[in-house]
Amino acid sequence: MKPLNRFIHIKILTFSILVLGVTVLLLNLSFQFIFKNYIDDSRDKDIDRVIAQIEKTVEDQVVTQEEFQLLNRLVNAYQMVVTVTLEEEVVYQSASMRKGMISAPPEGEDANQLLITKPRRALPLIPMDEENLVYKSYSIDSSDIMYQAKVGVLSNNISEIDRHFLVTMNVIFVFLFIAAIVATLFISKIISKKIVNPILSIKKQTANIYKKEYQQVSSINTDILELRELSKDVEELANELEIQENYQQQMTVDIAHELRSPLAVLRSHMEALIDKIWEPSPERLSRCYDEIIRLTTLVDDLNDLAMIERAGFYVELTKVDLKDIIKAICVNFESMYQEKDLYLKINLEDNLVMIGDSNRLKQIFINLLMNSLKYTDQGGVEIKAYKEKDDVVVEIMDTGIGMRKEQLDFIFKRFYRTDSSRSRKTGGAGIGLSIVKGLVEAHNGRIQVESQFDQGTIFKMSFSAIQENSKI
Numbered sequence: 001m002k003p004l005n006r007f008i009h010i011k012i013l014t015f016s017i018l019v020l021g022v023t024v025l026l027l028n029l030s031f032q033f034i035f036k037n038y039i040d041d042s043r044d045k046d047i048d049r050v051i052a053q054i055e056k057t058v059e060d061q062v063v064t065q066e067e068f069q070l071l072n073r074l075v076n077a078y079q080m081v082v083t084v085t086l087e088e089e090v091v092y093q094s095a096s097m098r099k100g101m102i103s104a105p106p107e108g109e110d111a112n113q114l115l116i117t118k119p120r121r122a123l124p125l126i127p128m129d130e131e132n133l134v135y136k137s138y139s140i141d142s143s144d145i146m147y148q149a150k151v152g153v154l155s156n157n158i159s160e161i162d163r164h165f166l167v168t169m170n171v172i173f174v175f176l177f178i179a180a181i182v183a184t185l186f187i188s189k190i191i192s193k194k195i196v197n198p199i200l201s202i203k204k205q206t207a208n209i210y211k212k213e214y215q216q217v218s219s220i221n222t223d224i225l226e227l228r229e230l231s232k233d234v235e236e237l238a239n240e241l242e243i244q245e246n247y248q249q250q251m252t253v254d255i256a257h258e259l260r261s262p263l264a265v266l267r268s269h270m271e272a273l274i275d276k277i278w279e280p281s282p283e284r285l286s287r288c289y290d291e292i293i294r295l296t297t298l299v300d301d302l303n304d305l306a307m308i309e310r311a312g313f314y315v316e317l318t319k320v321d322l323k324d325i326i327k328a329i330c331v332n333f334e335s336m337y338q339e340k341d342l343y344l345k346i347n348l349e350d351n352l353v354m355i356g357d358s359n360r361l362k363q364i365f366i367n368l369l370m371n372s373l374k375y376t377d378q379g380g381v382e383i384k385a386y387k388e389k390d391d392v393v394v395e396i397m398d399t400g401i402g403m404r405k406e407q408l409d410f411i412f413k414r415f416y417r418t419d420s421s422r423s424r425k426t427g428g429a430g431i432g433l434s435i436v437k438g439l440v441e442a443h444n445g446r447i448q449v450e451s452q453f454d455q456g457t458i459f460k461m462s463f464s465a466i467q468e469n470s471k472i
Helices: 004-060 067-078 160-210 225-274 282-309 322-339 358-374 420-426 432-442
Strands: 081-086 089-093 131-140 145-154 318-321 342-350 353-356 380-388 391-398 445-451 457-465
Touching: 004 067, 004 081, 004 131, 004 145, 004 160, 081 131, 160 225, 225 282, 282 432, 318 322, 318 358, 322 358, 322 380, 322 391, 342 358, 353 358, 353 457, 358 380, 358 391, 358 457, 380 445, 432 445
Parallel strands: 342 380
Antiparallel strands: 081 089, 081 145, 131 145, 318 353, 380 391, 391 457, 445 457
16 A cells, blocks of 8 residues: 555646646647648738739739849749749749749840740759649739739648747647646645645544543644644544543542442441341431432433433323423422422413423423532522423523533533532432433423523523424
């Protein structure tokens, strides 16, 4: 397997070479097509100039030495073969059509007598292969005299100068292609490093998570949005894992403490009874029973939490009226609140009908009322239930010790307790609110909490309401 850095480098380089090759090829083909059209247009204009010069010559009737030389210079410069005939008799012929040389006519000789005579001034021959020529015929009308001009041009329409220019441009294209490849080589290295280095850093972070070195995990600074977000997610994962690990460690300590205390009490009481230090009495047996209930409650809470967090957990849904459920629960809590000299007020609207599991809903309100009872020393608790649009809303407000703002994000976490010493005195392992949140969400509901330190806490739950006469 190839290292990621090398793999990305090779992929970028290969793709870049392919794109550059296709681009250079298309540019070269486009240039040659445009250049050929330019040559064709230029050659047509050159032929038009030669024909125009021939027309001017025959129209003047008298050929001067200057006109004759100009015609030959045009034909020679444009690399053409030109023959002008009058009634099938040649009156002008370019040098490349003869095996000898062409000479200028005597000064003032009639254009109709432009026949080749003895050489007087030699003009250079134009080296052309007759097989590579393409001929076009033109008719020239001068004073009711019809001349025929036959012009031959190179079939490929490219002169040596033009061909040299094309070769030069091809060399330039090749040079640019090679230069682009070299530039791409360096750019691909830079890009691959820019991509790979953050990935390697993230890999190192995950290795730190595996080693449980969570403090070594931090987000990386990169311009690539996806990698920056991935790094941030890895950091959040490490923080969450650290929190969960601390919770689990704290859970072990808390559960050990919760189990140790009642078991120690039971053990001491049983030993005293066995050794006949104590006589069995209703009071001592009641203490033993209370510790057994405490153990049973802890085990039941742990079992409930495990069930709620297990995939496939469901509640048995029926039509229920929250007003009846809350009133029944409050009746059972009245004596406990009176013992602490706390008030328990209820303010319930009618027709608070919803679809839910009555037993699980009772468990939600019992846990919240018990939680308020534990953390409220003066004042009391008020329960409000009302309809809001399509929801049934329940609010449980206490005047207890409250919570700080930074604690609110953690209160529904497993085994989290805002005051460990107080929780141990009042009982509980910090999983009651986790159970509440899980059961509310199992009913497709929502739970929110507002709290101010040393002033109190409000738990607000919302469930989907139905009409009282609705059928399910």
